[in-house]
Amino acid sequence: MRFVDEAVITVEAGDGGNGVASFRREKFVPFGGPDGGDGGRGGNVFVQADNDTSTLVDYRYTRKFRAERAKNGRGANCSGRGGEDTVLLVPVGTTIVDTESGDIIGDLVADGQRVLVAAGGEGGLGNTHFKSSTNRSPRKCTHGTKGEYREIRLELKVLADVGLLGMPNAGKSTFIRAVSAAKPKVADYPFTTMVPNLGVVDADSHRSFVMADIPGLIEGAAEGAGLGIRFLKHLARTRILLHIVDVQPIDGSDPAYNAKAILEELKKFSPTLSKLPIVLVLNKVDQLAAETRDEWCDHILEELEWNGPVFKTSGLTFEGTKDVVYYLMDQIEEQREREVEDPEYAAEMKAFRDQLEAETREQTIAAKEAYRELRRQQRLSGQGEFDDEDDDGEDEAESYYVR
């Protein structure tokens, strides 16, 4: 399966059917009155959120969608049949933007929610409508109107409460495997994860939240290094970021330095996003000797000048992972409750999220450009790292393969 989080398509609703002019013809009834039926209504095009759809890939192959034209009216007062609607299924979390005006047509955040993107044309009127005391046999009828046509952009941002952030190989995917039923691939090389994965995390039988695993970041990501920072848009709808730091990276790099680099890249992508609450996770502590463990962790925190919440875990042995889950669950519930009880706080949060949406949309475009530019330069100098079919820039939509 291929994960695609952006696509541009055209949608065209069906035209309305024409009304007709017709007269009743009955044996022994001369001068039967008008009986021309109306045309039907053209089919609409809807976009609908669907839990079983997780990618916009279908909209990369087929880009034109139309709904059926309606039938014309007929004699004997028969109205034409309406055109069938066309319903385009998209993942939950898809925003629909009118490419011409840049306006957001809709934001689909729940399964089954749908939005009309192109309205079918109205049916024309049959001649029965034009009968009057002075004109008993009108020949007039009207045409159906054209169905709406427009170009729209579908933008997917995954919906999750918690987003994982960290260097490649930090153990993000291992962590989400430890706390949820999600089973993203884990391997000892960087950029194993190339697309976002979601997992449902159960704190206990009735309390759960959704966690998103995204590709790793490296220093220089804002300039296009590694897989770039375009995936960070998938953190825009989360409430809390979980920053996973490898306490003893295999490449011998310094954990505090790495963590700082990640926080910098996050800020470069979106200052608003970097204001989300961040929980630090010092991960892979199973690799540290028991006697020096606390000392080493303290040292990292000091270097990082970290005053926020912090946990020590191992995604491999599950040590400490449950504590993180309970902490996150409490935080999320607290936020949810406060939003219900405190309208002022709710309004503040909404304003914050709106700003985040706007900023990440803008930044994703810039991030993609930076990524392409670096690839272009690397290709020119013959040192391309990644083979990405979108590098040619011909295709504006974003796509990557799930391995």
Ligand SMILES: Nc1nc2c(ncn2[C@@H]2O[C@H](COP(=O)(O)OP(=O)(O)OP(=O)(O)O)[C@@H](O)[C@H]2O)c(=O)[nH]1
């Ligand atoms: N010892 C130890 N190894 C771990 C732990 N968590 C992950 N690893 C190992 O670290 C390597 C990378 O783990 P992943 O979970 O794939 O890391 P990631 O952050 O998802 O990496 P990318 O997807 O490449 O960004 C794998 O070889 C894991 O087995 C841990 O807690 N302890």
Ligand SMILES: [Mg+2]
């Ligand atoms: Mg991974």
